[in-house]
Amino acid sequence: MIVILFLFLAALLIGIPVFIALAGSSLLYTHFIAGIPDFVVLHRMAGGVDSFPLLAVPFFILAGNLMNSAGITNRIYDFAVALAGWMRGGLGHVNILGSVIFSGMSGTAIADAAGLGTIEIKAMQDHGYSKEFSVGVTAASATLGPIIPPSLPFVIYGMMANVSIGALFLGGVIPGLVMTVLMMAYVTYYARRHNIGADQLFRWRVLFATFIAAIPALLTPVIIIGGMSFGWFTPTEAAIAACFWALILGCFLYRSLTWKQFYKVTMDTIETTAAVLLIVGAASLFGWVLTTTRLTEVATEALLSYTDNRYVILLLINILLLVVGCFLETIAAISILVPILMPVILKVGIDPIHFGLIMTLNLMIGLLHPPLGMVLFVLSRIANLSIERTTMAILPWLIPLLLSLVAITIFPELTLWLPRQMGMLK
Template sequence: MFWLFGIFLILLALGTPIFIALAAGSLAYIKFETMIPDFVVLHRMAGGVDSFPLLAVPFFILAGNLMNTAGITNRIYDFAVSAVGWMKGGLGHVNVVGSVIFAGMSGTAVADAGGLGTIEIKAMRDHGYKDEFAVGITAASSTIGPIIPPSLPMVIFGVVGNVSIGQLFAGGLIPGVLMAVVMMFYVTWYAHRHGIGRDQVFRMKALGETFLRAIPALFTPALIIGGMSLGIFTPTEAAIAACAWALLLGALLYRSLTLKQFYRITLETIETTASVLIIVAAASLFGWVLTTTRVTEAIATGLLSVTDNPLLIMLIINLFLLVVGCFMETIAAISILVPIFMPIILKVGIDPVQFGVVMVLNLMIGLLTPPVGMVLFVLSKVANISFERTVAGVTPFLVPLLLVLVLISVFPWFTTALPTLWYR
């Protein structure tokens, strides 16, 4: 197995792009250890991305980009300020509520951090908040994006693990709201401890006005989640509907989207989609080699020989995923590890939907931890502060996220209640 894991780990350590490391390790193993014809490699990689649910990926990415460019984020932020800005530590609460709303549109943590983050950090600075606190709450709240549907990582998990994407989306709703509530409690505690007051007086008129301005934007998550819940859309069709609605808002209602901007957004979407799908293709080949060589069976047998207690299995997997999240990109981690862990969790009776949400949250926490945490790099650039200061600001906010991770790992109800109600 040296050719498979040795080449992969060496290239990864050298900083080679993850898809090259995955493909090179797989190719080396196939070339030197098997008699498999070369054309099978292309067949397996093409088969990895030849999936109807994966069509949701480019459309959700496009919808998020359109929302950011069309000025919709500003309307969401203004509404959040009117709704919760009067609370102690007001803009911290605004940060969380804005991310919850935006989560129903973008599906990625990086889009949230880069889109709303620019507005939120500037506003918090203007109101005298410390940079570390502003960056920390912005980073932590951005992780809600891939938990509340739509979610790009859950689409990939559903495809790789053969799990209903609709059920995964439903499973993320309660944990996403729970994350927001826990973070708002943390902001309240921080505000009391550091003597932070309210950022504005509550005005019903301002709330009504900002709500009216934000209604078309707020309709987007209702369109996506409601359409899927009522059986009107599949996840892929919901992604297309979100793009159509975003185009309608940007081009016709708000008139803030130009042809030049649309061209740029399209190119960005193509670039992002290509990077995601090439990782999925390479990881599909890697996973196929793991399966055909029975490595996944050996890992499952080894782990189950230690314990077959579902809670202990979940604890071991959580600890492993938290470490992996520090070093590996989310899509690659899901594509590689789901085929390994899925047989284990099924044997011990863990619900695949629960495991999917737990895995995604683990990897979202990884986005906030060095050395590879993408959100850290984005917010360091957005806030124009050093990477070290960004890490220092984000670290305290790992506590509420880990608390939610423990809750959804120990109590399946948080992730299985809505899928059971809507789909089973």
Template sequence: MALLLTVFFVLLLISVPVFVALGGASLAYTHFIGNLPDFVVLHRMVGGVDSFPLIAVPFFILAGNLMNSAGITNRIYDFATAAVGWLRGGLGHVNVAGSVIFAGMSGTAVADAGGLGTIEIKAMRDHGYPVEFAVGITAASSTIGPIIPPSLPMVIFGVMANVSIGQLFAAGFIPGLMMALCMMIYVTWYAHRHSIGRDARFRWGVLGRSFVRAVPALMTPVIIIGGMGTGAFTPTEGAIAACAWALFLGFVVYRTLSLRRFYQISLNTIETTASVLVIVAAASLFGWVLTVTQVTAQFTALLLTITDDPLMLLLIINIIILIVGCFMETIAAISILVPIFMPSVLAVGIDPVQFGVVMVLNLMIGLITPPVGMVLFVLSRVANLSIERTVKAAFPFLVPLLFVLVLISAIPGLTLYLPTLWYR
């Protein structure tokens, strides 16, 4: 156990890629301590990605890339502006509303920040908003992406924890809308405090025209969520349906995609998918070694000696995940932490679906906290702002996110109502 954990943390500290640290530590154990044949490593890694639900990973990534490249984000932004731009602090509300709509298409926070974020920050700058406020609300609203389905992190959690991905998707609706509501309340407060007015007049005609232009794009979450909710297809098949619809919009409806552009999108998708799956494969091996060495059993026993109260245990786990999320990429963190925490969670009766949403929201907060917040780095480049100023801009928006995290941790019904209604 000492060899396993020492090699893992040393490799992380010297900035070795996470999958190498996971695989290297596991190989050190199997070769030097476990006296197991080296082919066991390959067998366990291949077994880790030999899962039907993981087929959804490349398709959700491809769907998000296609949405960003097919002119869909502009239509979503125009519709959001017509719908909520008339409120005080209008473009701040537009930012949040646009992210809620885009969340039903992309499934990742980085895609939201890089796609809609470019449009939103430029528009807010042009309307005289402080650039820090524009960057902060864009960073915070992008975290809604993996909470409202579809969600790439929830797919990974479902595979690692053997939990229904459909139920995880259903569980994200209410928390995602709560996040949006809390952020819009914060925007309203900020607008009143800094005397920010409205950015658009409410006109039924403008709203109607923007809605008609956006209808094909808005059909994407309807197809995905409606299909899964009615049982027409599984989450994996929903990802394929999202790609087919995005291709139809890009090539036929909007005609904004070319074969050359589609080729580049496909290459980017392959690269991102490979990086995700190699982490999952290495983490599956690492999780197996943790089980063999009784690390998970001993950690569970340790936590249960501290408390067997579900709420208190969830509080402790929340703190640990928040800290880990500051230093580790989302997919890697899920792949590593799920095997460690799931025995404790199940032992005290916490529903794994609730825990999945809590973990994903925790790690989304990590995306806008230093030193490894990927959304911060994306928006720093988009806004041409130093990383220090970007971090400072995002800091106030941690308050509404942490507030929602506390609520869904303390009140299981917020996450379990829809899964119970639809699936149980």
């Protein structure tokens, strides 16, 4: 089994796509070492994607793409400017609040960075903010996308860990607010240190006008979270409802979505969904191989023989996930590591919903770093900034993000309180 792990890591390092590295190393074991019939292997891969919760994946991706193409991001940004533009470092706060609102629609960090990032970075530079600060705050706020519900990584984690996706969604609300407060505190500190003032005066009339214009867009997270909280929707049905609402806004209310745009959005969604499902299918096979070779049991016993203190174990897992997040794509990391780590966290009494938030936030921080940080590459291209300068611009923002991670790790009630209040947890 060590040979298989070595082949997998070697394939990643030489640039082979993740799903080929996963499937290829697994097939080497099943075909040449274990002698498992090929039809069993195909059945395991097909079984990995034959899951009702996974139906939410293409619909949440489609909803985020529709929101970006239908001009909804502009209305969200205008409302955020009216709401927070009067504060010191105003557009930095606007950047974060815009991401909070858009997070309730897209479910992914990359959609947030690509959708709002283009508007935010240009606006901040036009108002005299440095390119590095503009890119840094945009990258940090994009991590809110998968934490504040809905969340694509939560769907994958919920399926792999066999836990309630609705409870994961609700569990992300308070941690998302904690992250928002800490990031806005950092913007305030930066503004005072560099003597940055407000970007516009507060006007009730403008706030009211932009709020009215943004109401239909703001209803999207209400539909998703409200529908699941009251038992009207499953997560999959909520994703479909979000797509339907986005189509109504783009085609009939705002009339900003053309047939050409819709075709492009559909093709982009198919392409992204295919990539996600290929990774899930390959990772499902890889996880099955890890389980049948008892690697998960060996890893659990080895870790528990070192310590059974849950906080020490969480510290070690956090370090592991922060490193993994820099090298492995989020969906693949969740699909591979959940079968390995779940036995450990259950034995030491860590709630799997709480752990889902910890894992997701760690991997989101990984999206901000080379060599495989997708948010890093997206913003580098948008801002026309080198990878090196983009990385240096993001480094100060690790302070509020890591403080958020510490708070979420140490205080599980930040995650579990709301799902318990809504009756989704005992």
